[in-house]
Amino acid sequence: xxxxxxxxxxxxxxxxxxxxxxxxxxxxxxxxxxxxxxxxxxxxxxxxxxxxxxxxxxxxxxxxxxxxxxxxxxxxxxxxxxxxxxxxxxxxxxxxxxxxxxxxxxxxxxxxxxxxxxxxxxxxxxxxxxxxxxxxxxxxxxxxxxxxxxxxxxxxxxxxxxxxxxxxxxxxxxxxxxxxxxxxxxxxxxxxxxxxxxxxxxxxxxxxxxxxxxxxxxxxxxxxxxxxxxxxxxxxxxxxxxxxxxxxxxxxxxxxxxxxxxxxxxxxxxxxxxxxxxxxxxxxxxxxxxxxxxxxxx
Numbered sequence: 555x556x557x558x559x560x561x562x563x564x565x566x567x568x569x570x571x572x573x574x575x576x577x578x579x580x581x582x583x584x585x586x587x588x589x590x591x592x593x594x595x596x597x598x599x600x601x602x603x604x605x606x607x608x609x610x611x612x613x614x615x616x617x618x619x620x621x622x623x624x625x626x627x628x629x630x631x632x633x634x635x636x637x638x639x640x641x642x643x644x645x646x647x648x649x650x651x652x653x654x655x656x657x658x659x660x661x662x663x664x665x666x667x668x669x670x671x672x673x674x675x676x677x678x679x680x681x682x683x684x685x686x687x688x689x690x691x692x693x694x695x696x697x698x699x700x701x702x703x704x705x706x707x708x709x710x711x712x713x714x715x716x717x718x719x720x721x722x723x724x725x726x727x728x729x730x731x732x733x734x735x736x737x738x739x740x741x742x743x744x745x746x747x748x749x750x751x752x753x754x755x756x757x758x759x760x761x762x763x764x765x766x767x768x769x770x771x772x773x774x775x776x777x778x779x780x781x782x783x784x785x786x787x788x789x790x791x792x793x794x795x796x797x798x799x800x801x802x803x804x805x806x807x808x809x810x811x812x813x814x815x816x817x818x819x820x821x822x823x824x825x826x827x828x829x830x831x832x833x834x835x836x837x838x839x840x841x842x843x844x845x846x847x848x849x850x851x852x
Contacts (some may be wrong), residue, residue, distance in 0.1 A: 692707065754791060
């Protein structure tokens, strides 16, 4: 029976004259208990487990939460890595958002796991407390009681196909999003940018970058290099500033695309022919079998 309550826990009488302390941290596996009175009242009959017995100091440490299964032990079975969960946002911080997965168990979606391509300075600019979102289970740490989730993992990483989409040596078109001292940032598609280093803008270095180009301007550039690991695309305007060179490179790009499309079409035609041949063979066999059966009947 609970006989007294303090800020740090409650004292439970086990028998006449013998009391034990249930520390506030031993009252619930998942709920944040700010004061023991949130869980118990004086006179309540509670079930407790003996955690430690110090006979010399005559102290008994008790626990209430240990009388119930630890939900963190079941979490890995319930939500294997890769599972898609849906929950309500309970809190937003500058480093991420906390998503309510179960009663008392929140998962953290770190700011770096919200989008593959967008630069997010603060999650509050995109989400609100109470919003319902889906996320993928990334990791569960039972010891530290940490549940890691990700939103961007719901979709494929666009950078996985960048190297095949923007071939080195090809000419691309994009919009200037930012002009820095060291170069120009060019948006090739939403969320994917390439950098034209200041040394690759023009063969003429007499002018300032701001005098040559403007934010929002559409420009063409050659792909010099792609670093998928670092998520960087190096571009050059200088390499195609000569109109004849630019047209030649664009013509080569067009030929490569036609060849790729042609090879795909050829493969498709071959498959169709093979299927038609197989279907034709089956029909001939059926006719032959039918003719044999008719001959036997005669």
